Amino acid sequence: MFGLYRDIVDNARRINDAQRCLKDNNMPNVELLSLEGDYEFGQIKLWEEESTREGYPIVSTYMQLFIFPPQEVMKEELLQAGKEQRMPGPDKRKTEGPSAREVAEIKSNNQGYDIIKDISEDFGGKAIFQVDIVDDGESFYSLGFQIDHEIIARASHISLVDEEADVYVEVDLDFFYDIVSAAESHPELEFPEWEKRPLNDVVKTSVSAVKIGSTITSGIATGKIKVKPITAIPKVMKIVKLMASKS
Secondary structure, three states, rough: HHHHHHHHHHHHHHHHHHHHHOOOOOOOOOOOEEEEEOOOOOOEEEEEEEEEEOEEEEEEEEEEEEEOOOOHHHHHHHHHHHHHOOOOOOOOEEEOOOOHHHHHHHHHOHHHHHHHHHHHHHHOEEEEEEEEEEEOEEEEEEEEEEEEOEEEEEEHHHOOOOOOEEEEEEHHHHHHHHHHHHOOOOEEEOOOOOOOHHHHHHHHHHHHHHHHHHHHHHHHHHOOOEEEOOHHHHHHHHHHHHOOOOO
């Protein structure tokens, strides 16, 4: 689904590039899409709006994809992702991280970027976390998570991380499911890079981030999230603070 969305956005960009070359200021003669529907484990909403890019008309496509499978299905996906040494999810990506646009946005946010720099500097310029998701005391998926002031953040299966982790985090599967539930209470909005995030989505995303932050804080306090060494807990809380202040 994400691949199809990117194809639609790329096509709109190519049409816009051609119009700029031809100095054609006419809006493309297309019928704007507006789709919404349910499917197994989720919902999708996709719509288009007339807009401009570099002074020329363009059709901007937006998408919200809500995927929330039952816990057993999620566990099966995590197990399969572990076998294939990739990130869980429909895209089957090897790594996940912010886009160039998102990196620029984070770097322009002084408070958020300062937290990123503080965390990375605490570990000599780069912080590497290993997050183990466990069920009945057994780890079945290990995530490598890197933070530094250049790339901001990058996640991958731990097998793709060459360096030893600075911090080890263990999360119970049931509690991990609760965290994902909080995250998916507001599905991420996909929008073209030439558009700004709509204000109503900024507000909803901020509320969701605070909810996630509260859930993680509770998990650390109750021991459902275990951090080693324990001296790293304040550093983990810095990340939680960054999530909760996301806007």
